[in-house]
Structures are given as structure tokens and as C-alpha cells.
Amino acid sequence: MQTIILYIGRDTEITGVMNRLLNARPEWKGICVCTDEEAIEICQTQPIDLVLLGNGIDAACEKALRAKLTEVKPGLKIIQHYGGGSGLLYGEIMTAISQDF
Template sequence: MPVTILYIGRDADITAVMNRLLNARVEWIGICVCSDEEAISICLEKQLDLVLLGNGINQEAEQKLREKLLALRPELKIVQHYGGGSGLLYGEIMSALREQN
């Protein structure tokens, strides 16, 4: 069963790249958005396995977003994604998923 990953970033170009990278792997379903409102809506609609917080989200906004998402899904794993190549992304995701189990 595929792992569903929500990526939230502020830069549309980087978000598009993340969408391509996440959906390039058959074992992952990537959903990539640029707004908190979209993220919260998706969290309500879909069963998510992991949330990646991307570029451009300041510390205050990140804290509020984490609080809102965890209020909806307390078991949700949320990690900061700082960028890097696809190998680093794979490692971050696999590490976060291992921590869940």
C-alpha cells in the first residue's frame, strides 16, 4: 500500500519539483501545496502518513500549522524538509516512517 505524503511549501516552483520527486516512486503518493488552508483541507480529506514542511515557512507559521494539523490527526508525523537531492529526501522520509512504527 502506498505511503501518502503531504508536502507544504511556500515556493510554487520548488513545490512543483517536490511533487515530481514524491510521485516518481511507486510506493509514495505525494500531495504538494503552498497554503496552510489547502494543507488543512487535505488533512481532513485524506489519510496521511507523513507531512513534510518545506521552504519559506517561518517559525511562527510552522508552529501554528503543526498545532492545527496535530489537532486533526494527533498521530501524524510532521518533519521539516530542508532541501537537498532526491537521495536526502528519500532518507528523510524513510527515517521518519521508521520512527512511526
């Protein structure tokens, strides 16, 4: 069974890289977007296991986005990812999906 991961970031180039990294592993399905509206729509229509918040999301937007996403999907796991190698990404995701939030 695949873990479905939604990545939200503001930089289109980094979002493209994240899409490639997340979808390179057969146990993950990555969906990568740059706007809050796209993210909310995806959460309303698709099963999402984990949300990664990427670079460029300011504190006020993050707070509002977290509130809206958890309103749509109570208990949704949401973590921050600011970069680093694919090993760091793997560790962050594996830690998040193994923990109860």
C-alpha cells in the same frame, strides 16, 4: 500499500519539483500544496502518513500549522525538509516513517 506524503512549501517552483520527486516512487503518493488552508483541508479529508514542511514557512506559521495538523490528525508525523538531493529526501522520509513519534 502507498505512503501518502503531504508537502507544504511556499515556493511554487520547488513545490512542483517536490511533487515530481514524491510521485516518481511507486510506494509514495505525494500531495504538494503552498498554503496552510489547503494542507489543513487535505488532512481533514484524506489519509496522510507524513507531512513535510518545506522552505518559506516561518517559525510562527510552522508552530501554528503543526498545532492545527496534529489537532486534525493526532500522532501525525511532521518533519522539516529544506532541500537537498533526492537521496536526502528518500533518507528523511524512510527514517520518519520507520520511527515512532
